[in-house]
Amino acid sequence: MKPSLITDHPFGEAYAKRLGVSPWGGNLPGPKVEEWRFTPLRSLAKIAFAPATAKVDAIPNNVPLIAGAARLVLVNGTYRKDLSTVDLGKGVEVYQGKVSAKQGSSLVALNAAYAPQSLALHVTGVAKKVIHIISISAAGSEPAVAHPRINVTAENGSSVTLLESHVGLPGQTYFSNPVASIAVGEGATVRRYVSVDEDSEAFHLATSLVNVAAGGIFEGFHLGLGGALVRQEIRVALTGENAKVHLNGAYALGGASHHDFTTVMDHQVPNCASSQVFKGVVDGESHGVYQGRIHVARDAQKTDARQVHKALFLSRGPQIDCKPELEIYADDVQCAHGAATGEIDANHLFYLAARGIDPETARSLLVEGFLADAVNEINTETVRDLFGSAISAWLKKREVRA
Numbered sequence: 001m002k003p004s005l006i007t008d009h010p011f012g013e014a015y016a017k018r019l020g021v022s023p024w025g026g027n028l029p030g031p032k033v034e035e036w037r038f039t040p041l042r043s044l045a046k047i048a049f050a051p052a053t054a055k056v057d058a059i060p061n062n063v064p065l066i067a068g069a070a071r072l073v074l075v076n077g078t079y080r081k082d083l084s085t086v087d088l089g090k091g092v093e094v095y096q097g098k099v100s101a102k103q104g105s106s107l108v109a110l111n112a113a114y115a116p117q118s119l120a121l122h123v124t125g126v127a128k129k130v131i132h133i134i135s136i137s138a139a140g141s142e143p144a145v146a147h148p149r150i151n152v153t154a155e156n157g158s159s160v161t162l163l164e165s166h167v168g169l170p171g172q173t174y175f176s177n178p179v180a181s182i183a184v185g186e187g188a189t190v191r192r193y194v195s196v197d198e199d200s201e202a203f204h205l206a207t208s209l210v211n212v213a214a215g216g217i218f219e220g221f222h223l224g225l226g227g228a229l230v231r232q233e234i235r236v237a238l239t240g241e242n243a244k245v246h247l248n249g250a251y252a253l254g255g256a257s258h259h260d261f262t263t264v265m266d267h268q269v270p271n272c273a274s275s276q277v278f279k280g281v282v283d284g285e286s287h288g289v290y291q292g293r294i295h296v297a298r299d300a301q302k303t304d305a306r307q308v309h310k311a312l313f314l315s316r317g318p319q320i321d322c323k324p325e326l327e328i329y330a331d332d333v334q335c336a337h338g339a340a341t342g343e344i345d346a347n348h349l350f351y352l353a354a355r356g357i358d359p360e361t362a363r364s365l366l367v368e369g370f371l372a373d374a375v376n377e378i379n380t381e382t383v384r385d386l387f388g389s390a391i392s393a394w395l396k397k398r399e400v401r402a
Contacts, residue, residue, distance in 0.1 A: 028106060038289040038321040039231050039260040044203050047143050049175050051114075052076035054140035056169070059083060062197070063165050064389070066382050069130040076138060076146035077178075078116050083134075091125025092160060099149050100181075108207050111147040111179040118149040123188070127160040130382065137168035137176045137202065148178040154188040156213075161191040161380055166206070168199045175203040182208070184216035186240060191219040193383045195390065198227035200255060205231045214240025221378050223387050224251035224259040224280075225394050231260040231289075238265070238272040245274040248377040250387070252367075252394045253286035253318070260289035265307070267300040276307035279374040281367050282318035283398060293325040296333055303333040311341045312370055314363070314398075364395045 028045060029036040056075045065071070072094060073083035079096055088094060097120035099112050119133070135148045154160055168174055176198070184190045198204050204227050212218045222232050236245050251259050265274045274294070282288045290309040311320045324337040344366055352362035371391055378384040 035262060035291065038291070038323075039229070039258065041229075044175065044229065047173065047175075049143045049145040052137065052139060052144035052146040052174065054138035054144065054169070056136055056138050059134060060136065060167055060169065063134055063167055064386055066130055066132055066163065066386065069132040069163070072119060072131065072133045074119060074133070074135045074148050076136070076144070077148040079119050088131060089127060089129040091123060091127045091158065092131065093122045093124070095120050095122070097151055105207065107177055107205055108179055108209075111149060111177050111207075115147040115149040115179070118151045120151045121153070121160070123152070123154040123158040123160045123190075125158055127158075130161045130163055130380065132163045132165070135164065135166045135176070135178060137166075137174045137198070139169070139172035139174040143173040143175070145175040145177065148176065150178070150180040152180070152182045152190065154182075154184050154190050156185040157187045158185065159189040161383075162193065163383055164192070164194045166194070166196045166198060166204060168202050170199050171201070172199065173201045176205075178204075178206045180206075180208045182210045182218070184210065184212040184218050186213045187215040188213070189217040189219075191380060193221045193223075193378060193380070193387070194232070195223045195225070195387065196227060196230055196232065197225040197390070198230060200226065200228060200257070202227045203229050206233065208232070208234040210234070210236040212236065212238050212240065212243040212245060215242045216240065217244045218246070219379060220245075220247045221387070222249040222261065223390065224249070224253070224261070225390060227257060227259065229258045231262065233262045235264040236266065236274070238267050238274065239269060241269050241271045243272045246377065247274070247276045248374050249278045250371045250374040250391070251280035251288060252371070252391055253280070253288055254283040254394075254398055256285050258287045258289075260291070262289075262291040263293070263307075265292075265294045265305060267294070267296045267303045267305060269297075270299065270301045270303070272300065273304040274306070277374050277377055278309045279311070279371050281312045281314055281371065282320060283314040284317055286318045287321070288318070289321045290339075291323045291325075292337065293327065294335060294337070296328040296330050296335065298329040300330050301332045303330060303335065305333070305335045307337045309339045310370075312367065313341065313343045314367070367395060368392060
């Protein structure tokens with residue numbers, strides 16, 4: 001049966017008219033597509049987005065900068081050398097590459113059709129600097145759309161640490177459709193940490209496609225703190241024996257934010273391992289989604305694959321949907337998944353109150369401790385501290401709103 005698609009909506013018509021090309025048909029996934037049933041795109045489909053052309057002359061103040069890191073800046077998907085630091089150190093080259101026309105999901109195909117270029121990183125050695133990629137969305141006076149594209153190739157035996165910050169200018173309606181393609185070579189190590197802290201009127205639908213070769217290590221962490229409707233879809237293929245993947249994440253949502261983490265771990269060969277830990281807190285009228293699928297092919301014996309999702313309600317208004325899946329065709333494997341949701345333990349609050357800690361501070365301490373289990377999975381200390389500080393800042397804003 002063909003997947004259900006939302007067709008003929010204003011986004012496709014507006015985009016085609018302004019670019020002078022045929023409409024792409026607005027083929028966004030509809031509610032009958034199983035992977036999208038918790039994240040309806042009706043609100044996105046109603047908006048007539050134009051190609052993003054707004055100018056940005058500086059990096060927004062809310063983007064934290066790491067001392068000593070190399071900085072690469074994209075504005076509406078276009079590489080801005082004037083805002084970047086081009087000295088990446090030894091072992092890494094950066095260039096503006098072409099975007100592959102290879103088809104994938106409708107959003108990947110849309111990115112391939114309209115991305116102005118790709119930010120391509122070629123890693124040939126052991127990169128000493130953290131490479132900080134800052135993707136800025138700016139709409140201007142009318143809703144706008146951009147398609148950032150990042151391609152990373154880590155050659156055999158190489159190593160690199162990437163930090164991505166996705167932000168937008170406040171008070172603007174924009175749609176960011178980023179795609180990242182990452183190839184981890186034999187014996188290579190890629191650490192990638194992604195922060196999505198979009199504006200409250202922003203749509204952000206990201207797709208990450210990762211391939212890990214024999215003996216390769218991929219460590220990913222995704223943080224979600226803002227945006228009207230956000231989805232981070234991460235698909236990882238373990239294609240060489242003894243590949244290892246650690247994919248973790250955390251989210252803190254308030255207001256009417258919607259954040260969807262969808263992960264697919266595809267074990268294609270024997271003797272590989274993957275682990276996932278995702279934790280989140282929800283407040284206000286927000287909606288958190290976690291969908292995690294582990295696929296083990298028939299020949300992928302000796303697979304070790306695990307995933308855990310836990311979420312905490314900070315009030316009675318928000319919603320959590322969780323859907324863990326195991327699809328196993330091999331016999332000799334160790335695979336497990338776990339999921340749990342609940343409220344803050346009243347006994348823990350009482351314990352802290354009995355020691356003179358006020359209720360809001362006590363709640364913040366418990367929330368930070370809850371999310372720390374996921375954040376502590378980050379091996380790069382500077383990034384771990386940065387993400388921990390971002391969560392603390394979110395909690396302080398929540399206290400002010402309360």
